[in-house]
Amino acid sequence: VIWVTQSPSLLSASAGDRVTISCRMSQGISTYLAWYRQKPGKAPDLLIYTASTLQSGVPSRFSGSGSGTDFTLTISSLQSEDFATYYCQQYYNFPWTFGPGTKVEIK
Amino acid sequence: QVQLQESGPGLVKPSETLSLTCVVSGGSVSGYYWSWIRQSPGKELEWIGYIYSRGSTSYNPSLKSRVTVSIDTSKNQVSLKLSSATAADTAVYSCARGNPSALGVFDYWGQGALVTVSS
Numbered sequence: 001v002i003w004v005t006q007s008p009s010l011l012s013a014s015a016g017d018r019v020t021i022s023c024r025m026s027q028g029i030s031t032y033l034a035w036y037r038q039k040p041g042k043a044p045d046l047l048i049y050t051a052s053t054l055q056s057g058v059p060s061r062f063s064g065s066g067s068g069t070d071f072t073l074t075i076s077s078l079q080s081e082d083f084a085t086y087y088c089q090q091y092y093n094f095p096w097t098f099g100p101g102t103k104v105e106i107k
Numbered sequence: 108q109v110q111l112q113e114s115g116p117g118l119v120k121p122s123e124t125l126s127l128t129c130v131v132s133g134g135s136v137s138g139y140y141w142s143w144i145r146q147s148p149g150k151e152l153e154w155i156g157y158i159y160s161r162g163s164t165s166y167n168p169s170l171k172s173r174v175t176v177s178i179d180t181s182k183n184q185v186s187l188k189l190s191s192a193t194a195a196d197t198a199v200y201s202c203a204r205g206n207p208s209a210l211g212v213f214d215y216w217g218q219g220a221l222v223t224v225s226s
Contacts (some may be wrong), residue, residue, distance in 0.1 A: 091211025
């Protein structure tokens with residue numbers, strides 16, 4: 001099983017801020033990594049896959065980078081709808097596994 | 108717009124079988140992979156398993172002995188059965204569609220259904 005960690009677990013920021021969330025794997029996964037945003041009470045939204053490919057319809061303020069074991073999600077200018085919880089997920093090996101999430105809250 | 112809606116009993120007794128259905132609207136189940144994912148209170152998202160529209164399946168080894176995922180293309184729905192339920196199976200269960208460009212990536216999710224296992 002590939003274990004996934006995220007940091008920080010909680011991030012306080014203001015609208016307009018640039019924020020970065022990190023995701024680390026217990027073993028290398030090439031670029032088989034996805035990022036999701038989950039607003040309270042809603043289903044998760046796919047943001048990025050293959051570490052850096054933006055899902056159709058996702059705003060360009062979201063970007064992803066990394067390969068191997070270390071990955072980053074960057075939001076260039078935080079909008080009100082971005083105050084949510086973010087999850088990374090590996091799909092390199094079965095079982096597919098998720099990180100514990102990073103909650104982005106209003107400072 | 109593809110929409111997924113889970114439904115099923117919200118309360119299941121220990122040792123019984125947890126059963127959920129996911130109805131897909133705005134698109135066909137055919138040609139896609141469909142997964143079930145759960146999130147227990149205070150725990151991480153856990154992938155349960157998937158089914159391809161032609162019937163092939165793959166399950167999380169931690170649940171494999173108790174899980175069955177099936178598909179009914181005529182009703183455009185996917186189902187989950189988890190046998191011998193325990194309190195540890197209490198969770199929000201969601202169905203999700205596999206991204207056709209990347210197996211293992213989920214591009215549409217249902218809102219989820221809370222299932223509590225308790226006597």
